[in-house]
Amino acid sequence: MATIKDVAKLAGVGLGTASRVINQSGYVSEATKKKVEDAIAELGYVPNETARAFVTQDNRIVALFLPSIHHAFFSELAYFIEDELDKNDYKMMLCNSSNQIEKELSYINMLKQNKVSGIIGISYNQIEKEINNSMPIVLVDRHIGEIPYVSSDNYAGGEMAFQVLRDSGCKQVAYIGTYTKTILTEVEKRKKGFENAAKESGLDYTLYLEEDPIKDQTVFLNQFLTKHKNVDGVFVENDLMALELVQLALEKNIKVPEELSVIGYDGIQRYGALRPKLSTIRQPVEVMGRSLVDLLIKRINGFSVTPAIHPVDYLKGETTR
Amino acid sequence: MATIKDVAKLAGVGLGTASRVINQSGYVSEATKKKVEDAIAELGYVPNETARAFVTQDNRIVALFLPSIHHAFFSELAYFIEDELDKNDYKMMLCNSSNQIEKELSYINMLKQNKVSGIIGISYNQIEKEINNSMPIVLVDRHIGEIPYVSSDNYAGGEMAFQVLRDSGCKQVAYIGTYTKTILTEVEKRKKGFENAAKESGLDYTLYLEEDPIKDQTVFLNQFLTKHKNVDGVFVENDLMALELVQLALEKNIKVPEELSVIGYDGIQRYGALRPKLSTIRQPVEVMGRSLVDLLIKRINGFSVTPAIHPVDYLKGETTR
DNA sequence: ATGAAAGCGCTAACAA
């Protein structure tokens, strides 16, 4: 493997000069530039990125940790994050934390080890003590200290879901979702927005919750259908759960949306081809992904940033009237 | 940030000694070991991984490039690859190539730049000229020169799909899929297996193909349903397409599986909750993911390896009789 | 068993 030294020697110039033309920094005359470029071509020289990262203390790698890439919303988000990082000449390292705090911490540790320049994290663990405001970290749906975060407007989404159900004539609505005892995420606001809107309107509502992670989602949802036969409109925490609820309802010969309206949250594109098409509150995944990268890069470069909360919209499918 | 130099100084030992206890290499007396460990604890020393990677010429990062993580089968595969890499103390860099050859080549280039130790690639481009047998690369479903690859037993899968359709009484079967003019992938063997089995049995069969990438899958599938009303059993190249075919058939009031049996390929777990449940030829995704990592690590360490072809099985759902 | 020193390939500060 040819090194920059070989290039300099062959071109008959100094090390620094060779470095300058390679990095297009500083002044170099056209003549010497040509000489160096020829030498590079002749040797097939490729800069050693590891050496470069070592000396500049910046490797242009960003870590993304999330519960599991094996989940439609996350993989969609990861797609856009990678795309935006690539545009900014960063590489993306991916870690399925499986919600294990050790794995998340090991990535946070990589920041100290200089192995990554920054982190985008989706975490439902108590990582408060391990991170601080000076680290280049951006979180999704999670508000910890001054760490910047990105989320969709969960509260407005909850309100919106309620409005849709009420406007379509539902008399008895419910929210189905999860909660955690240990941490507080922005996701809870979906429930709050829904609940407050319901209270305000005076309509009867039910909260059907189970602690995350749910052991058996099918059992959980079937139980809901059995216990709450009077409910005619449901807002479900996420699309995947909503989709299963719809299927289970249909199996029980409950007509959707005639007898039961269902709204999900996320707006996962991939499910668009499925029938019945789910009505949902759509998060602007692409915007969120790019926004995360934007904020993170600013943090890496030492700028301070503020959280970004992105508006959601209602995507009507076939599961609401 | 404390360096190994600080550690050595505080512990009152030489640089090399400090390095030895950190890496648990060479001989160190218990006494000095303790001194160094104390110093590390006191300083909160963390090794700079970039420096380490630089000097050892090995950064323990593996790149995975695939068309898009935003695709169920790939994200499932990526999940297991990451998991297995993590067990072997490697990190995974992820790249959505979007089938752009430039992006794939830029990753291959990272091998030369020392930015990654190896590559796992899913590529449908002509990258033959850019890679060679000495590079630590493993491919999925693609046989190029002596580059090792991993795939499911596509040929057997095709045969299996045919047998299922025939055994359930189908009289007129078809294969629906894509083809490429420029390259040859193992995926084509799904069609070959199916076709040969059909020929052998003497049953009438149709091949319904379009060049990849398909512009509008819905149009493509609807056209099939319109043109081939006599077909009563279909093997579709992948689950996603099969799933859409089922939905489109149902919309046209074609009864599945009574009037039309459908079998997909992949066996994506996440779709298991959807109804009707798709019958499919399942690839052992987890085994394949771990196998990819296993082969790659052997390559990185200079061992030669042979391709791994993994058996598939038939997963009966509700779309076949 | 341990310390000193060389060197990995590169960038950047400095001098010329």
Next chain:
DNA sequence: TTGTTAGCGCTTTCAT
């Protein structure tokens, strides 16, 4: 505009 040089933090000989 260019060449020289000093590190970056670490591992690894090589003496001792």
